[in-house]
Amino acid sequence: MRTLQDRVAVITGAGSGIGRELALELARRGATIAAVDVRPEGIEETARLVRAIGPSVSTHVADVAEAERMQALPGEVLDAHGACHILINNAGVTSAGAFEKETLADLHWIVDINVWGVLHGCHAFLPVLREQDEAHIVNVSSMVGLMGLPHNAIYALTKGAVRSFSEALRAELVATNIGLTTVFPGAHRTGITEGARGSQRAKLADMGRSRFASLGMRSPTRLARRVVDAIEKDRARVIAGPDAHALDLWARLAPGRIGPLGHLTGRIEG
Numbered sequence: 001m002r003t004l005q006d007r008v009a010v011i012t013g014a015g016s017g018i019g020r021e022l023a024l025e026l027a028r029r030g031a032t033i034a035a036v037d038v039r040p041e042g043i044e045e046t047a048r049l050v051r052a053i054g055p056s057v058s059t060h061v062a063d064v065a066e067a068e069r070m071q072a073l074p075g076e077v078l079d080a081h082g083a084c085h086i087l088i089n090n091a092g093v094t095s096a097g098a099f100e101k102e103t104l105a106d107l108h109w110i111v112d113i114n115v116w117g118v119l120h121g122c123h124a125f126l127p128v129l130r131e132q133d134e135a136h137i138v139n140v141s142s143m144v145g146l147m148g149l150p151h152n153a154i155y156a157l158t159k160g161a162v163r164s165f166s167e168a169l170r171a172e173l174v175a176t177n178i179g180l181t182t183v184f185p186g187a188h189r190t191g192i193t194e195g196a197r198g199s200q201r202a203k204l205a206d207m208g209r210s211r212f213a214s215l216g217m218r219s220p221t222r223l224a225r226r227v228v229d230a231i232e233k234d235r236a237r238v239i240a241g242p243d244a245h246a247l248d249l250w251a252r253l254a255p256g257r258i259g260p261l262g263h264l265t266g267r268i269e270g
Contacts, residue, residue, distance in 0.1 A: 001085070001134050001179070001232055005030035008081045010073070012064050012121060013091030015042020017190030018140065021224035022088055023050055023057075029228060031086070033057040034077045036064075038091075056081070064091045064117030071120075074128045084128045086231060088138040089121040092158075093195060099153040107154055114158035122169065129178050136231045137180045139166040143244035146184055147251035150258060170236060179234035183227055184248070186241025188220045 001007065009026045013019035015037030023033045027050045035043040035050070035057060043059040050057040058080040062069045077084050093113050095106060118139050129135035145163040148156035163182055170180035223240045230238045239248055 001136055001234070003030075004086075004228070004232065006032065007085040008032045008034060008077065008083050009086035009088065010034040010036060010077055010084055010121075010125065011088040011090060012036045012062075012117065014046050015039050016046075018185065018188065018220040018223060019088070019090040020046045020049070021220040022090065022227060024053065025221075025224040025228045026086070027053040027055045027057070031055060032081050034060060034081065034084070036060045036062050036073065036091075038063045064089075064120055065112035067116070067120050070117075070124045074124050078128065083132060084125060085132050085135050086138070087121055087125045087129065087136075088140070088227075089118040090138070090140045091117050092140060092142075094155050096152060096155075098151055102154055110154055110158055114155075115161045118162050118165065126178075130176065133177065135178045136234070137169075137178060138183060138227060138231065139180070140183045140185070141166070143184050143186045143239075143241070143247045145182075146239070146244065147247045147255075147258065149247075167236075179231070181227070181230045181235055181238060183223075183230075183238045184240065184244050185220075185223055186218070186244035186247075188218050188223060188241070190220055 004026060009023075009031045011019050011023050011033065014023050014033075014035035019037070023035055023046050027033055032055050033050050035046045037043040038061065040059070040061050043061070047057045047059050058077070060073060060076055062073055064070060074084060091113060093110055095102065095110055122137060129137070139162050141162040142155070142159040144152055144156040145159035148160060163184075166180060166182040170182075173180060218241055226238050226240060229235075239245055
């Protein structure tokens, strides 16, 4: 995109973590923000922080898993701002533990948010994005979208789906005014572990609150800067963090050879 000044950016999962940092970084570069989240208190705080920077901001309470609600969202954004140039499908959840211990309810929960949430966002907003002089979509995958990790199988399924879908959609849009970037974050301090499901959810939540989280996980602030740079330069991918780069390299050099990690995570599961 030639400029972000006065562009309108819709961000799902904007109430905390990566979504909030993306809203703030885009605001610093002059963009107007439509902050979307299932939790009203989170997006109200994001809106307060955006207003302190200066740009206009609107808040929209929505569950990305609900198709009807997401289909109504573009109209709300157009009513508030008159346009939409950037769509960031960031909302996501996670789980941890052996696949066979997952409940069907939890499987539907994570697929509905992580996969259908992205599909709902793209399907609802593409007609609006096509009407702009230039536009961009960002779909947030994960480092496990680059290579599936054991005892993280259902999360890997969803983020792998986001990767494949995004690569295909970018190719479909190559001759249009719409660019698309897929983001593969490594471990960042986002709060996603707090709402995790699966047999190892308690351990994952404890890890997110531990000293390791403050030392070993990265702040999403730098990631947000890289993602916004990618929007400006129409980059296809953002791989963020040494862990994400290591998995990307492993997947390229030794595809499918993930067995040793299975032995390690199996001991943790047991």
